[in-house]
Amino acid sequence: MEYVKLKEQLDIYLKKLFPITRSITGEGNRETLRILQEIIPLQILEFPTGQKVFDWTVPKEWHIRDGWIKNSRGEKIVDFQKSNLHVVSYSKPIHFRGRLSEFRDKIHYLEHLPDAIPYRTSYYNEDWGFCISYNDFQKYFSENEEYELYIDSELFDGSLSIGELRISGKSEKEYLISSYICHPSMANDSLSGVLVTAFLAKYLLENREKLEHSYRILFVPETIGAITYLANFQKEMEKIDNGLVITTCGGTGKFGYKQSWEKDNFINQLIEDTFRESGIEDFLIYPFDVHGSDERQYSSQGFRINCATITKDKYYEYPYYHTSLDNLDFVLAENLEKSLELYKKVVMKMDKNIVYRNRYPYGEVMLSKHDLYPKTGGAILPGSSVSALEIILNILFYADGECDLFEISKKIGADIELVYREAKTLEEKGILERV
Numbered sequence: 001m002e003y004v005k006l007k008e009q010l011d012i013y014l015k016k017l018f019p020i021t022r023s024i025t026g027e028g029n030r031e032t033l034r035i036l037q038e039i040i041p042l043q044i045l046e047f048p049t050g051q052k053v054f055d056w057t058v059p060k061e062w063h064i065r066d067g068w069i070k071n072s073r074g075e076k077i078v079d080f081q082k083s084n085l086h087v088v089s090y091s092k093p094i095h096f097r098g099r100l101s102e103f104r105d106k107i108h109y110l111e112h113l114p115d116a117i118p119y120r121t122s123y124y125n126e127d128w129g130f131c132i133s134y135n136d137f138q139k140y141f142s143e144n145e146e147y148e149l150y151i152d153s154e155l156f157d158g159s160l161s162i163g164e165l166r167i168s169g170k171s172e173k174e175y176l177i178s179s180y181i182c183h184p185s186m187a188n189d190s191l192s193g194v195l196v197t198a199f200l201a202k203y204l205l206e207n208r209e210k211l212e213h214s215y216r217i218l219f220v221p222e223t224i225g226a227i228t229y230l231a232n233f234q235k236e237m238e239k240i241d242n243g244l245v246i247t248t249c250g251g252t253g254k255f256g257y258k259q260s261w262e263k264d265n266f267i268n269q270l271i272e273d274t275f276r277e278s279g280i281e282d283f284l285i286y287p288f289d290v291h292g293s294d295e296r297q298y299s300s301q302g303f304r305i306n307c308a309t310i311t312k313d314k315y316y317e318y319p320y321y322h323t324s325l326d327n328l329d330f331v332l333a334e335n336l337e338k339s340l341e342l343y344k345k346v347v348m349k350m351d352k353n354i355v356y357r358n359r360y361p362y363g364e365v366m367l368s369k370h371d372l373y374p375k376t377g378g379a380i381l382p383g384s385s386v387s388a389l390e391i392i393l394n395i396l397f398y399a400d401g402e403c404d405l406f407e408i409s410k411k412i413g414a415d416i417e418l419v420y421r422e423a424k425t426l427e428e429k430g431i432l433e434r435v
């Protein structure tokens with residue numbers, strides 16, 4: 001196959017996936033997952049309507065064919081075919097004629113962003129509605145005119161779709177990487193996250209031979225999808241300690257990251273290190289709070305997975321959030337590529353964070369006997385301020401089955417990649433064993 005640059009591939013898939021009508025359930029989600037299968041070998045899992053998942057129930061499948069409002073002259077003044085944001089996601093079918101006063105509470109617009117069509121959903125109570133720009137509202141609607149309103153949708157017993165890819169590395173210890181696929185035509189929230197996740201997964205697959213950890217990569221509808229997956233794979237998910245929830249990383253604004261629920265967890269420090277190493281000093285820090293995305297489910301009491309999120313124009317924060325202006329003029333493939341490169345670095349560092357136990361806890365091993373005394377003595381390793389000898393001595397001292405390599409790297413001020421390299425040598429010599 002002809003070599004296509006990463007940025008161009010991101011651009012191709014942005015354009016391909018952007019127009020699809022996604023929701024918490026439905027054919028648009030399946031179509032999205034099938035397109036992602038061109039990038040990575042995803043499994044598409046289906047969970048039937050009505051399945052009990054913890055305190056929730058898998059909802060009905062939603063299908064929409066059309067939706068419009070016609071004025072008294074029969075002209076379409078709102079048309080789902082022009083933007084899938086025009087119909088409130090998960091709207092039930094309707095068809096009637098009426099004056100504005102009879103349906104005014106079903107029309108949504110944003111006075112402060114008069115060109116934008118807002119994004120609205122009505123998932124857990126059966127309702128309907130239309131979303132339009134404030135400019136169009138002023139232009140097309142008046143009190144005395146009669147309108148015809150039509151939504152051709154269907155809610156039926158079907159299933160909820162989740163994309164899953166498991167990549168096994170040397171250890172069965174898994175990391176979670178999750179993104180959500182329930183948003184229709186908006187690029188930063190959430191297409192940016194979907195594509196960065198897919199291409200990060202592709203990168204992990206290409207580097208599979210080197211991976212120390214295993215990876216569980218998920219594409220779920222937000223909240224209900226995460227809960228459905230957790231309920232169906234509870235035992236396996238309980239064993240995961242860390243993860244990434246990838247979203248809103250394609251904007252033009254500053255980089256930032258949302259911390260995992262335990263502020264002192266290594267993943268937060270590791271992300272900050274990665275920013276600084278990449279020359280990004282002025283990144284934003286969002287301390288954990290319960291609002292946000294699926295980290296709330298993954299970090300809930302029964303699971304407590306520490307999930308962080310790198311953002312470039314974080315949800316809630318950018319003015320186009322949840323509107324039609326979150327489009328492909330706002331999100332460019334080159335921004336996605338920058339975020340993807342950061343995520344690759346973060347994951348490759350996370351991957352090397354292994355917990356070892358020194359098999360010789362009584363006194364120090366005789367380094368020269370194991371051919372471990374560095375030939376260069378205490379020479380400083382390139383790109384750091386420590387020597388191989390210092391790293392080895394610290395690993396031997398701290399690797400007690402609890403202290404991980406990241407913690408050791410912090411104690412001595414060396415990059416985890418260097419500490420990992422020396423630890424691997426000690427493991428090969430039979431001095432360290434993995435916990």
Ligand code: ZN
Pocket residue numbers: 183189315322
């Ligand atoms: Zn959103």
